[in-house]
Amino acid sequence: MRRLTDPRLLAIPQLIFLGMFLYGFVAITWSSLHPEGTFTFEIYASFMMQRTYQAILWRTIEVSVWTTAICLLLGYPLAYFLARARNTELLLLLLISPWLVSIVVRTFGWMLLLGNAGVINRGLLELGIISLPVRMMFNTTGVIIGLVHVLLPLMVVCILSVLVKSDRALEEAAGSLGASPVQTFTRVIWPISLPGVYNGMLLVFLVAMGAIVTPILLGGFRQTMVGSQIFQEVFMLFNFPRAAAYAVVLLVVSFVLVIPILLHDRHLRRKRNI
Amino acid sequence: MNPILTASKVEKAFGSLRAVADVSFDVADGEFLTFLGPSGCGKTTMLRMIAGFEEVTSGRLLLDGKDMSSVPAYRRPVGMVFQNLALFPHMSVAENVAFGLAVKRTPREESRKRVEATLELVDLAGYGGRMVHQLSGGQRQRVALARSLVTAPRILLLDEPLGALDLKLRRQLQLELRALQQRTGTTFIFVTHDQEEAMSMSDRIAVFNAGRIEQIAPPNEVYTRPASIFVADFVGESNLLRGRVRGGQIELEDIGAAVPDTGGRPDGQEAWVSVRSENISLARSGDATDPAGARVQMLEYGGLHSKAHLTTTRTGKRLTAIVKPSSGGGFAVGETVRIGLDEFVVLDH
Numbered sequence: 001m002r003r004l005t006d007p008r009l010l011a012i013p014q015l016i017f018l019g020m021f022l023y024g025f026v027a028i029t030w031s032s033l034h035p036e037g038t039f040t041f042e043i044y045a046s047f048m049m050q051r052t053y054q055a056i057l058w059r060t061i062e063v064s065v066w067t068t069a070i071c072l073l074l075g076y077p078l079a080y081f082l083a084r085a086r087n088t089e090l091l092l093l094l095l096i097s098p099w100l101v102s103i104v105v106r107t108f109g110w111m112l113l114l115g116n117a118g119v120i121n122r123g124l125l126e127l128g129i130i131s132l133p134v135r136m137m138f139n140t141t142g143v144i145i146g147l148v149h150v151l152l153p154l155m156v157v158c159i160l161s162v163l164v165k166s167d168r169a170l171e172e173a174a175g176s177l178g179a180s181p182v183q184t185f186t187r188v189i190w191p192i193s194l195p196g197v198y199n200g201m202l203l204v205f206l207v208a209m210g211a212i213v214t215p216i217l218l219g220g221f222r223q224t225m226v227g228s229q230i231f232q233e234v235f236m237l238f239n240f241p242r243a244a245a246y247a248v249v250l251l252v253v254s255f256v257l258v259i260p261i262l263l264h265d266r267h268l269r270r271k272r273n274i
Numbered sequence: 275m276n277p278i279l280t281a282s283k284v285e286k287a288f289g290s291l292r293a294v295a296d297v298s299f300d301v302a303d304g305e306f307l308t309f310l311g312p313s314g315c316g317k318t319t320m321l322r323m324i325a326g327f328e329e330v331t332s333g334r335l336l337l338d339g340k341d342m343s344s345v346p347a348y349r350r351p352v353g354m355v356f357q358n359l360a361l362f363p364h365m366s367v368a369e370n371v372a373f374g375l376a377v378k379r380t381p382r383e384e385s386r387k388r389v390e391a392t393l394e395l396v397d398l399a400g401y402g403g404r405m406v407h408q409l410s411g412g413q414r415q416r417v418a419l420a421r422s423l424v425t426a427p428r429i430l431l432l433d434e435p436l437g438a439l440d441l442k443l444r445r446q447l448q449l450e451l452r453a454l455q456q457r458t459g460t461t462f463i464f465v466t467h468d469q470e471e472a473m474s475m476s477d478r479i480a481v482f483n484a485g486r487i488e489q490i491a492p493p494n495e496v497y498t499r500p501a502s503i504f505v506a507d508f509v510g511e512s513n514l515l516r517g518r519v520r521g522g523q524i525e526l527e528d529i530g531a532a533v534p535d536t537g538g539r540p541d542g543q544e545a546w547v548s549v550r551s552e553n554i555s556l557a558r559s560g561d562a563t564d565p566a567g568a569r570v571q572m573l574e575y576g577g578l579h580s581k582a583h584l585t586t587t588r589t590g591k592r593l594t595a596i597v598k599p600s601s602g603g604g605f606a607v608g609e610t611v612r613i614g615l616d617e618f619v620v621l622d623h
Binding site for chain 1: 325326327346347348349352353354356358360361362363364373374376377378405407408421422425
């Protein structure tokens with residue numbers, strides 16, 4: 001007789017969600033392989049043949065890689081500074097506060113800033129620094145800027161969570177053994193924070209790969225990413241099977257690309273008994 | 275011989291708090307010096323200034339005659355073993371120990387040999403491949419030691435490294451540390467609040483109190499000739515009797531007796547007599563009106579010896595006396611005994 005307080009019962013909601021996700025995944029895979037009722041690899045074949053489809057995928061990967069790299073470059077120093085600040089919690093709150101505003105509203109804000117007649121361009125034109133407006137919207141640059149803005153706090157939080165737990169005495173120990181500040185960073189601080197860095201990279205990369213709102217608003221529909229393309233296929237072209245195929249490709253490619261990080265992260269955790 | 279380290283009027287202030295005030299001392303090459311004192315007395319701050327992790331507010335620190343004030347910690351030939359060891363969790367034992375050599379870009383073969391030799395020195399031969407989390411407390415201790423010693427520092431600083439270990443392990447490591455220090459000839463500066471630890475390991479002890487050094491001397495001198503009430507009280511168990519000088523004698527009201535004053539103190543001046551618990555002799559009295567008498571309040575049993583807690587009949591002053599089973603076994607609680615002083619020290623402050 002199973003008691004109502006059996007902890008294994010807590011797994012049931014998780015299993016339901018997992019089941020729904022798997023059902024959804026199976027359903028869209030089915031749809032992508034049966035565009036008109038009969039089984040065919042047509043859609044996937046056309047992906048591999050035609051340049052436009054490949055371009056969409058490459059663009060998505062390119063944007064995601066750039067976004068992840070910039071988030072890491074900006075986010076690490078930020079996390080390092082926050083970890084050592086006296087009012088870490090307050091600064092963390094400030095960092096997260098943009099998330100309180102809807103992503104659509106924020107991205108519209110970027111449109112105001114980045115457009116050809118936007119604040120940045122008008123300022124630069126009036127100062128005479130440029131003679132023609134710099135194209136920062138409806139191209140990958142604008143999308144990267146928007147995504148970095150949204151995902152930077154995520155990277156910072158991931159790295160911060162590891163830096164905050166690490167022992168300050170480790171840096172002094174390294175110093176007592178003759179390591180300069182640079183050596184202390186490369187040999188002690190950076191390797192120890194690596195699991196946090198991997199976490200951040202994984203999250204930022206995967207969210208960027210599947211992003212929809214920012215690519216639509218800042219990238220437009222002429223040069224789409226997979227996310228905005230799926231939106232277009234579903235709501236404007238009503239081609240559900242092709243949208244489904246894009247989704248499957250996105251899932252598989254994203255997973256394959258992050259395998260190296262997953263493997264090394266698992267290796268590190270095993271070795272360090274984390 | 276020139277001292278390896280000289281501290282000259284060193285001060286350290288954190289805002290208005292003076293953690294270290296006007297401290298001066300020399301350390302001889304190859305010496306085992308211990309900074310001893312209660313929590314917050316400035317001993318760790320002093321250690322960290324020698325290491326270079328705290329800036330000296332005023333005064334000078336000279337290492338081998340060279341002023342250290344402009345030298346950052348990582349350029350000083352000084353190693354440190356931290357209280358919580360601070361072993362690198364992402365490295366193996368061998369990598370931890372090799373760190374100081376890797377940082378100097380020591381060739382791999384030489385590094386490997388020195389690491390092996392140092393691991394043998396601390397009795398951890400063959401443990402190179404283990405990760406830190408696989409080691410016991412005592413083993414981690416030895417890794418921390420090996421890591422600091424492999425670079426052959428001029429001075430090794432140890433900040434209460436044995437605090438987290440159980441008593442038996444602590445005693446064992448105390449002996450090992452002392453032996454290691456003698457074998458390598460490295461100068462050790464050791465910080466602890468445990469006076470027994472300090473006495474068993476050191477060549478000299480510097481007793482810290484509220485940012486100042488009250489006495490710096492070999493253990494037996496600190497014990498038998500404490501320079502102040504604080505030292506007498508902190509090191510070992512002692513009883514403090516207040517006395518007043520009269521006619522070349524110091525009159526002790528508590529035990530209705532007087533001891534000769536060899537310091538030529540003026541009449542009427544206050545002086546203190548410090549007596550170690552083992553230097554109080556007890557004799558049968560039975561006379562409750564004896565001015566030199568005390569009542570046995572409690573007998574505390576111990577392995578080697580027992581302690582008698584007494585209150586003097588004249589003033590109610592509390593005293594502690596060590597009672598050896600052979601001679602003093604016969605005293606009972608409630609009994610009145612006669613107090614005698616075998617050895618004592620006269621202190622003015």
